[in-house]
Amino acid sequence: MARRTRHIVVTGATGTVAPMLARHLAAAGHRLTLTGRSLPRDRSPYGSNGAQSGVHRAIRHLVCDYDRPASLLEAFSGADAVFVVTNDPTRPQHDRNILRAAVESSVGHIVKLSAAAVHDPAAGDLVTTWQRKNEDRIRNSGIPWTMLQPRSFMTHALAWAPGVRSSATTEALHPHSRNACIAPEDIAEVASRVLGDDTHHGRSYQLTGPEALSAEDQTRILAGLLGRPLTCRALSRTAARSAYLRRYPPAMADALLAGADRQAAGAKSATTETVEHLTGRAPTTFARWATAHLSHFTSEESHV
Template sequence: MILVTGATGNVGRHVVTQLLEAGEKVRAISRDPGTAGLPDGVEVLEGDLRRPETLPAALRDVDRAYLFPVHGALDDFLTAAGDEGVGRIVLLSSMAVNFEQTNDIARWHAECERSVRDSGLPWTFLRPGAFMANDLGWAGMIRHGGVVRAAYGDAASAPIDERDIAEVAVRALLDDGHVGEAYTLTGPASLTQTDRVRILGEVLGRELRFEELTPERAREEMAAFMPAGVAEVLVRLLASASGTTAEIEPAFERITGRAGGTYARWVARRAADFR
């Protein structure tokens, strides 16, 4: 039995689906199983990494687990996993841990990795950079006016399709050869924010435009729907990527034997979200 935490998230949903397609027995935990919307064939239990009393039942008969990085809430899970004899943890981490940990996001993920290492359980870490799914945050602006407003339009990243992250997670869950590895994952191309708006317009068949905001204005607008500290970190990350070319990491292609999905293909798959 494989347990998937964060099963309703951008990556977790695909981990569940791909494991079922591989013929595995899958259990998922959700705070509200009735609204999880997971596929037939997965056992869905009520559970929450912040509610330790729900974990022993979720982990019973589990031999491998995909772990979503809930900062400050992993130790109880890992203790229960050890007690139940779980033999492998695949942790969704972040590329941010590769760099100097000068912001909260990097520190949070580094602390999650440290907790897993210290547990003594066999582990694999997945360290993706930007998710293509992050751009769903633009969907409202695209539906209502076609103007994407943000700071640092020339900030480059190599965003990765969330299905590709899930594919590596599934391989790490099923293949012993990935134990003890930490994989940095990117998409196949360096794209600025303005590049991505252009591709969105081409695939959607619409005239879209990027409007440059000052960092101060962007920070204010982001803080309306996320903690101000996180907005500050994200604006600083955009500033550091301004005028650069993002490095393309080879891990995904090396592990899977194929190139990662393109941004245009991702937009085509998610086109309904932008219409």
């Protein structure tokens, strides 16, 4: 029988999924510890207006140095479940240290945010290899586990916002290739359903949106919502790598290029019904997600 979790630790507190997950968990009455290498500016998952103040008093924020396992022991003490999200494959010690602290703290359940690419035998890039190793390490830890393996986040489209605002353009390496991208809000809701629930122990869930879309498809949807024409510009491989290098080290840039090539070969277009199965509702469409985030594409002041 599934048990109700009382204390849940969420790593990556300043990332994309964790604040959304915290809202679900806090609303359900769970006691939360949110950890990260820095504290969010707004420490309430409900915003700065003080709503639900009686709930978010049960939320603790801790700065943890993932290079120091000892700094994680306080956060994990007494945890019924831990949601693990890390984002730097060039620092695999973070994942090892998080797991070591979870084992030493006798954590009851680990839910790992991984990636759907781990199932692709043709994927041997840095990011996918790192996630496979993370999953294997958790499976062998002795702690009950659940893997969440999503496709690309719809929020990646936010990188287009400056170009949409300034020149009515988006850009992509393979504009016609399709990805069954998913709204991070859906990942957060799924995570809130499986954390601490023993019916999900030992399960891996591939998470996708409801349809596979190309960059050109997404651009057309944005254009319709904005009521003005947009052009999706094809990037050369050199230009795409240069763009990645502005944000990532070379090994990571090469991994992203490899992922884009696999997408062009059709490796990321399959959809699943997992979100609907676990949440009881259809996954969020890109049009619905974009409507909720349209201010990012209209004026710079609207989302500052």
